[in-house]
Amino acid sequence: MFRWLHRIRRKRFLREGLSEESCYWLDFLPVLFDLPAADRKRLEGLTRVFIEEKHFEGCGGQLISDKIRVIIAAQACLLILNLHHDFYQRVRTILVYPSTFKHGSTWRRPDGIVVDLESANLGEAWPGGPVILAWDAAYQGGRNANDGQNTVFHEFAHKLDMLDGVTDGIPPLTQDHEKNGWRAAFLAAYEQYLQNLQAGRPQIFDAYAATNPAEFFATASECFFELAVKMEAHEPRLYALLEKFYRQDPARRSRAVLGQ
Template identity: 35%
Template structure:
């Protein structure tokens, strides 16, 4: 009961205001924020305040988590929901930050042989269903310093969180009424299929071939590009780029 009351009080308590100096330092630190207009920066600041009040941050792997790190991650996590609202970030409460790449143990089940093998993946980000958002600070910092180079680990993982809102990680997030589910699936599937064919033929592709892993990874990778190289994405996959602009609410670069 005590834990429930604590959570209720936190939910009802207005978020603490981000200090002007801290916010100004963040905006000045990356062209990703500086390129936003005044109205969007104000909305992003309010969302980041909400995020910091509702999500808990913890360090792992020996990382020293600075308040500026939490603020930067909060702003990056809220950028994809600038038009969707903080309700799109519901259902989970924790952010775990490593200093750099981290290892995760996996089990792989071969459907044909039935053999189960164990291994480790080296990751820079991960999003668990109703669980934490896990990030490499080194990669977050690189994305802040070079925001338009085609990579954004926080946007990638938040895309997975958005994908999970309807209960299934399948590359189809909960969609606004302005986008029909069939329209989304047709455009994304066509883009995914083109990428798979190009990768199978050994062609160089603008979209990272990692996106061929699954439909959900394709959505996460093209979401990264929407925030970090929308012009490049529009050249490579105009229909996908246009759909993401409608979903996220426009280009940021």
């Protein structure tokens, strides 16, 4: 019964999309400007469902507004625009801090001594838990669509990776992807990236991607949506892998808008 009601609600939100007031905030996200009208309409519906179903919570004195919900939700939904998905089903809450937040954790040294660690972060994605974002970074990342840095894309790409319960840089794949060796090709791209980095060859994305395959997937996803044309030219194999996974071709979208 509840599932049935849930499905009806979802369908209604997808059909209705966003109000005119909420749509206003989409104009703050240049990455959406290249979307064809039908995709843009669909994105509005997804964004509405996301906002209705997720709980946004302000932390560190941050107040939550429609602007914050729309800017975060629309960027998160761009990633799933063409995927089979259930709206990041394991994400129930998005915690929003005004700016960089500190997260304390502990680390057990090999000699058994537990050390307190405290790091300053712009975003975090907890397996089975919330996404945590610094609002200034989430906003600036959206406002500047050409620098390959986008905290919302990064953290929600981690959430896609985590959907199968493992954070390893390999999101759940379709049978088609499995058959065509997506996993092996992606890990080979990661190895190639490490080699290029070591050899001092110029890279189009942040060295943080070298941390592990999970960070490589999240960082490459930022570039895929923000520096698509450049990535397609410099990293054609990696671009093709992400194009296959996301079922989107943002480089083609950009060229279509530029009339190239």
